[in-house]
Amino acid sequence: MAVHVSRELLGKHDKAGPRYTSYPTVPVWDREFGETEYRTALEALTHRPDDDLSIYLHLPFCAKHCHYCGCNAIVSREKDAVDLYLDRFERELDTVIDVIGRGRRTVQIHWGGGTPNYLKPPQVERALGLLRDRFDVAPDAEISLEIDPRIGSPEESTHLQSVGFNRISMGIQDFEPDVQKAIGRKQSLERTRRVFHGCRDAGFEGVNVDLVYGLPGQTRESFTDTLTEIIALEPDRVACFGYAHVPWVRPNQEKVDTTRMPVGYEKFELFQLTIDMFETAGYDWIGIDHFAKRDDELAVALRERRLHRNFMGYTTRPAPHMLAFGMSGIGEVCDHFVQNDADLGQWNEAIDAGRLPIVRGHALTEDDRLRRLAILHLMCNNELPFDLTVPEFGAPADELLADGLAAIKPYEDEGFVEFRNDRLIITDLGRHFARNVCMELDAYFDRDSKTPLFSRTV
Template sequence: MTSPALDRRALSDFRALAGRIDGNGPRYTSYPTADRFHNGPDLSLYHDALDACRADAPAPLSLYLHIPFCENICYYCGCNKIITRDHGRSARYVSYLGREMALVAGRLGARRQVIQSHWGGGTPTFLNPDEMRRVMALLNTHFDLAGEGEHSIEIDPRRVDRDRMALLAELGFNRVSLGVQDFDAEVQQAIHRIQPFQETRAVVDAARALGFRSVSLDLIYGLPHQTAARFGRTIDQVLALRPDRLSVYSYAHLPHVFKPQRRIDEQALPPAGEKLDILVSTIERLTAEGYVYIGMDHFALPDDDLAVAQREGRLQRNFQGYSTHAGYDQVGLGISAIGAIAGRYVQNARTLDDYYGALDQGRLPLARGVAMTGDDHLRREIIGDLMCHGVLDLPAIEARHGIDFNEAFAAELAELERLAADGLVCREPGRLTVTPLGRLLVRRVAMVFDRYLRDDAAQPADNGVRAANDGTRPIRIVPRYSRVV
């Protein structure tokens, strides 16, 4: 299964429509989205999830591990991170990760296979080599990391050398994701992240020489001093590296939420029209150079596992964005990590004190979560099909869920008529297809099926902003690197 190819007409129409209909909303790395999780749920939510997962053995798992430490702050960043040069703090963290793994694995029973794993942060390579070996040994004690699986890690090219890359290969990582953001010197200065091109090239070259299966680069557009021409030069340099995958994220300037962003000069941020030009020109250039537009902000070479998964109908979205392995429960380890297990979402404590305190008491460090309803399962499937495959097979959905689609989604179908008039979707008997233009605005199409947003719209307005269910923040588009989804 594959989505229609992008073309110049779609990009031209996108330029005309984006400002009018592409409003704030979720990225749908989960449904319900993380702002719908409940604070302080009963621990039985997590226990029930793991017990149900245990009953599903020997199905393999996906795993996310969060390392929060960074030596330096990048002003744009909204990750859950701890800025420190005290490497002694990571030794304690590794010890507590081992406690958490033991609790989770004990509940799961038999040593479960992990088909997909990802270390994120923060900066996972903040850990010294011995600590990295210890974490991997702990993982292999409690889980079975499948050799044929995808095992990835986020790295800061400024903090690794060839020896460290060799260690990552030795430990079993086969995919690396490198943060770049932009190679322009003035942009780097403005975001407090000086990273020369040659430094990044050396890491990419080492990864290739060591046989890593996939190398991914992360870029951000909408940063201070960026223009379409300047970002185009960064794309030239990126193409010289020919990464297997690319993520091109939109910068969301939310200084009232993420304090480091207060150090960014708002006057230097590109205006909306220029930011849109950056995105459109980037998509044009990457697709012209042979990259497959996976969706949202992801691109991949045609032979990369991500593009193959899309062609074969195996693509899914999880908390890292688009992913190659569909249908597996995901276990989250470390502070703020989110798990998606047996129809429940569970998120760990966001601070070290709360995380350590829970584990000192011998309990899982659960802070937030939600159990999915039958309606949630149905809508998650619909949203996933739209965002990953661009097609809804209505009779198949009706058969799986015992519904009459036209009756169950009458309000949604009426709204889709308006999107069809804008050229985003095409309705045919028994089928709904996202057009090439709609793929560029697929999040807007998916929002039609978000019952929570629909319920919000039916409530009295609160100055145009809906408070999240924890009362602490409004819902808004947030970049992936913020880990708020």
């Protein structure tokens, strides 16, 4: 059972901080890093022909814009919007293929959004067909997508499975009608159940759901009801995200009534409730906002301390490179992070001009690679083995990261960490504060920044 955190402890340590889906984090990447630098990274990939790839495709279209949404989502009135987007995706893909060549082995494909099932079946086949044609997709590759059950159906799920998708995750957020009204997202329990069971019947290897806590109108009682319904569905994995309210980046969120939003300890209690209910129901808390059934490969990997984390979240199949396509896509190639333009008009313009639509990136230094590895270990496996970097970095991690580890030392008195001879361990209590611990190893983190860049850590 997860250790409970007191109001005082939370008050002392709850502050804004990164989620470390990458290190260094996106806000510190270089705006001067553009197409030229990305092409150099892609060329370097040609010298590593045996490395496996992951692929991310961003499909931004949605039927309606939910008030609370923090994703890069678009509601378009244009009749051919999706086809035009796929035309440009094909062009973007071929610009990359011109550099790296066809037939690279691919072990993971993920379609995120927006709402990938906004695509009609022929459009799904076209987009997946383009990827299969340009890459050598491994027979056991993980091919996943996000769907909105409000526009889904059992027939659609059968189709998605038949073309090759083997994992699916659906947005649910909350079943309480009052909360749904507050976030501009009406979603019936019946339809969600029908689509969920349709995915099971279709034979997906993994059927996952997304929830959000901290939404206006949510109470302990109402969220207990939602969690009870979710547990009855028996999803393989659950992402229960803390609501990120960032109206300065997502103006649609101005419609969210913040006066009814649980904040501070009240919000955190909803997460503690989530942990308790899932743990009782046979799930493990994987980390931050993720849960998985105890026999799911994520939970097994966590127990065996071989879990990884990338832009898609926790994974057991780390590929050394991730190619990202579509507006706002984030990728990583040969130790270079890259992000595509998140403005559809500008992404279109770049593609039409034959350019790769990169707006920022970061070339990892030796020091970045070391800190990144250390943060990955802590975020995924709750420990930092001190010998992890030998011989790659020439000295043990505890010597190279001495300053950061000294800054972490006071967390021992709080009961968050334990320093052993050969490793630093994050305790069960400390798991709630893993991001705070990692922030001490982050060479870029601006502790005095007045600009809100990140959500709260706890």
